[in-house]
Amino acid sequence: MSLPGHPHIAYRNGALHIEDCPAADLAQRFGTPLYVYSRGSMLAALAPYQRALAGRRHLVCYAVKANPNLSVLQTFARAGCGFDIVSGGELERVLAAGGDAGKVVFSGVGKTRREMARALEVGVRCFNVESTAELEALSEVAQAHGKRAPVSLRVNPNVDAKTHPYISTGLTHNKFGIAHEEALAAYRRAAELPGIAVHGIDCHIGSQITEPGPYLDALDKVLDLIEAVEAEGIRLTHIDFGGGLGITYTDEAPPAADALITALLKRLDDRGHGQRELILEPGRSLVGNAGVLLTEVLYLKPSAHKNFCIVDAAMNDLLRPTLYEAVMGIVPCAPRAGAAEHTWDIVGPVCESGDWLGRDRRLAVQAGDVLAILSAGAYGMSMASHYNTRPKPAEVMVDGAEAWIVRERETVADLFAREQLAR
Numbered sequence: 001m002s003l004p005g006h007p008h009i010a011y012r013n014g015a016l017h018i019e020d021c022p023a024a025d026l027a028q029r030f031g032t033p034l035y036v037y038s039r040g041s042m043l044a045a046l047a048p049y050q051r052a053l054a055g056r057r058h059l060v061c062y063a064v065k066a067n068p069n070l071s072v073l074q075t076f077a078r079a080g081c082g083f084d085i086v087s088g089g090e091l092e093r094v095l096a097a098g099g100d101a102g103k104v105v106f107s108g109v110g111k112t113r114r115e116m117a118r119a120l121e122v123g124v125r126c127f128n129v130e131s132t133a134e135l136e137a138l139s140e141v142a143q144a145h146g147k148r149a150p151v152s153l154r155v156n157p158n159v160d161a162k163t164h165p166y167i168s169t170g171l172t173h174n175k176f177g178i179a180h181e182e183a184l185a186a187y188r189r190a191a192e193l194p195g196i197a198v199h200g201i202d203c204h205i206g207s208q209i210t211e212p213g214p215y216l217d218a219l220d221k222v223l224d225l226i227e228a229v230e231a232e233g234i235r236l237t238h239i240d241f242g243g244g245l246g247i248t249y250t251d252e253a254p255p256a257a258d259a260l261i262t263a264l265l266k267r268l269d270d271r272g273h274g275q276r277e278l279i280l281e282p283g284r285s286l287v288g289n290a291g292v293l294l295t296e297v298l299y300l301k302p303s304a305h306k307n308f309c310i311v312d313a314a315m316n317d318l319l320r321p322t323l324y325e326a327v328m329g330i331v332p333c334a335p336r337a338g339a340a341e342h343t344w345d346i347v348g349p350v351c352e353s354g355d356w357l358g359r360d361r362r363l364a365v366q367a368g369d370v371l372a373i374l375s376a377g378a379y380g381m382s383m384a385s386h387y388n389t390r391p392k393p394a395e396v397m398v399d400g401a402e403a404w405i406v407r408e409r410e411t412v413a414d415l416f417a418r419e420q421l422a423r
């Protein structure tokens, strides 16, 4: 029986499996804390995007920041994906993983001139430009390299994505994008700059969006703007509609990717924009439910007020719970049949009261048990830090019954290798 929202993660004969690999065996073999990713799950999450877009001019650009492990990028590159990047570092990862620069879109409010030059050199598909100041800088850099930079302007449609404030990006008080009412002037400026070639329009309204309404509202605003821009003789060929589709962590019920895309395509057709190329930038929805974080229970610390289950993973390994108060599923790898459940806060060893991974969870656990934190494939390892001089977890990719290391566990010596004692 697979877990809700996690088709490749299931209990079989009383043991949690990731595809055909028992999770407890992986923990034993590779140690904990351990990130484990299911390749089948990633490809299964991509399939509805590709299905719904078949027959249309389109590009699915996996958002690298969700999980930038080279093997993850390689998986999507081989499946034909492009990439949405937000830094020069992510660009190098894409190239190292065999990705095609010509399918890369470069987003982000603070691209440096050096990053722009490198992206021009390798020939990225498009720069998603977020301000007129950036437009001027990009034009100068492109001219200095004898090029014209392909550009779409990221517009901020001012719609409420109805998600956590930290991951909402499409409101006027967010730092992202160009305000809707300033976009026309920015397009006029872009069209006259010598180092810029206007290609498209871009928007990304937030993350972990669980209803279609905000998407359709944003699309209408983008189409209004396209019509206004084209009325001035500035041609736009593609619409980049960003990412942001939510996943089921516990009881969320986001629309399926193919249903959402079908609704978006219908709106495009109804308004006479069906011929435009559609670029999408999904991150979380492709990898979130493909990953788990395995962690061993170190100590139980029951008390009159609160019961703490202290595990070897912590906020530095998985920041989402404390950063967004995110609720992530936590399940035992080998459930103790018949044992009494108690209510536990699952906490790590880091010296912060905010270091918790789950609160008030009903579990039957003992020291030495291995727990799986679900839906940890997106914004898990990619947000990990070394706080408290904790080496980052190893990462493992599973394909059927095979499992192999895709990032070695760091050693403590790695963490201070670049430091020096004072003179």
Ligand SMILES: *Cc1c(COP(=O)(O)O)cnc(C)c1O
Residues within 6 Å of the ligand: 063, 065, 066, 084, 086, 107, 108, 204, 206, 207, 208, 242, 243, 244, 245, 281, 282, 283, 284, 285, 378
């Ligand atoms: C983060 C981000 C994405 C991916 O968002 P998800 O919620 O992971 O799908 C796509 N585009 C841009 C510009 C982003 O910043």
